[in-house]
Amino acid sequence: xxxxxxxxxxxxxxxxxxxxxxxxxxxxxxxxxxxxxxxxxxxxxxxxxxxxxxxxxxxxxxxxxxxxxxxxxxxxxxxxxxxxxxxxxxxxxxxxxxxxxxxxxxxxxxxxxxxxxxxxxxxxxxxxxxxxxxxxxxxxxxxxxxxxxxxxxxxxxxxxxxxxxxxxxxxxxxxxxxxxxxxxxxxxxxxxxxxxxxxxxxxxxxxxxxxxxxxxxxxxxxxxxxxxxxxxxxxxxxxxxxxxxxxxxxxxxxxxxxxxxxxxxxxxxxxxxxxxxxxxxxxxxxxxxxxxxxxxxxxxxxxxxxxxxxxxxxxxxxxxxxxxxxxxxxxxxxxxxxxxxxxxxxxxxxxxxxxxxxxxxxxxxxxxxxxxxx
Numbered sequence: 532x533x534x535x536x537x538x539x540x541x542x543x544x545x546x547x548x549x550x551x552x553x554x555x556x557x558x559x560x561x562x563x564x565x566x567x568x569x570x571x572x573x574x575x576x577x578x579x580x581x582x583x584x585x586x587x588x589x590x591x592x593x594x595x596x597x598x599x600x601x602x603x604x605x606x607x608x609x610x611x612x613x614x615x616x617x618x619x620x621x622x623x624x625x626x627x628x629x630x631x632x633x634x635x636x637x638x639x640x641x642x643x644x645x646x647x648x649x650x651x652x653x654x655x656x657x658x659x660x661x662x663x664x665x666x667x668x669x670x671x672x673x674x675x676x677x678x679x680x681x682x683x684x685x686x687x688x689x690x691x692x693x694x695x696x697x698x699x700x701x702x703x704x705x706x707x708x709x710x711x712x713x714x715x716x717x718x719x720x721x722x723x724x725x726x727x728x729x730x731x732x733x734x735x736x737x738x739x740x741x742x743x744x745x746x747x748x749x750x751x752x753x754x755x756x757x758x759x760x761x762x763x764x765x766x767x768x769x770x771x772x773x774x775x776x777x778x779x780x781x782x783x784x785x786x787x788x789x790x791x792x793x794x795x796x797x798x799x800x801x802x803x804x805x806x807x808x809x810x811x812x813x814x815x816x817x818x819x820x821x822x823x824x825x826x827x828x829x830x831x832x833x834x835x836x837x838x839x840x841x842x843x844x845x846x847x848x849x850x851x852x853x854x855x856x857x858x859x860x861x862x863x864x865x866x867x868x869x870x871x872x873x874x875x876x877x878x879x880x881x882x883x884x885x886x887x888x889x890x891x892x893x894x895x896x897x898x899x900x901x902x903x904x905x
């Protein structure tokens with residue numbers, strides 16, 4: 532039945548219902564702005580920041596291989612701002628359209644309109660890592676406690692030693708850097724394997740003690756409760772390698788070998804040293820090495836190994852693999868870590884974790900951002 536032939540009450544009711552529906556739709560759309568955005572925004576922004584952090588880390592590792600300066604741009608603040616403007620209108624008119632219908636029911640005409648404008652305007656603050664922050668976060672040695680925290684978190688001791696330790700009680704780790712090449716002490720890899728086996732048996736524990744002056748001291752303990760004859764033999768071998776006395780606990784300090792039997796002296800690497808070590812292992816195109824654009828290092832036909840095992844594999848090519856864990860483009864080439872390379876992903880994840888827990892820089896106050904309320 533057309534609007535002109537509907538009874539008067541029905542026509543008026545239809546127009547009112549139509550306007551009410553449009554108003555309810557506008558109100559419902561407004562309800563999606565606010566609490567409903569938290570779940571979506573937190574996941575989306577978190578995933579985007581995580582991916583960009585991985586890409587930035589890999590890019591700087593590759594840049595160091597090309598003797599390029601690493602640049603870190605940190606995301607200081609993310610403020611998501613939304614605005615929804617709605618306009619709803621409705622009108623009803625009544626009149627006689629046909630002259631011979633005067634005195635009969637009037638013809639009712641109705642109109643309704645709605646418009647909405649949605650604006651997503653996030654504010655993202657970036658802070659370049661420079662000055663004191665750059666020196667302390669990138670160039671200062673990692674605190675030994677940060678290395679022990681990795682062990683306590685479940686990372687393999689052999690992996691952590693390969694990545695973050697330069698020497699422990701005089702035992703030197705391998706260095707593949709062109710400027711400072713060095714062969715690892717034969718007992719260094721053996722120490723990593725023994726400590727890993729003690730980890731699996733819960734026979735290696737880390738304790739942090741706080742002194743009255745608020746300073747912290749790291750303590751490594753071999754608890755007697757977990758010492759079977761096999762485990763006791765491995766602990767004795769660790770003591771022999773590190774030249775330790777027979778006590779159950781040993782304090783851990785940064786520095787060269789002290790000669791004391793109750794002390795474990797660790798020379799840790801800085802984040803810049805770790806990135807240089809990983810950069811040498813990247814499979815840089817041979818043409819770039821021959822032209823002097825990149826330093827010599829591991830090539831695609833000779834996989835890089837550290838302590839007898841691959842540490843990390845950074846592939847290169849004209850295009851990244853479809854299933855790359857992280858990929859960046861630099862100097863006309865793509866560099867990536869394969870998603871199926873679990874060891875390389877673990878090493879890369881440990882490096883990013885060290886960036887976080889070794890952050891001892893002096894942070895300046897973040898900028899004040901004023902967001903207008905709409």
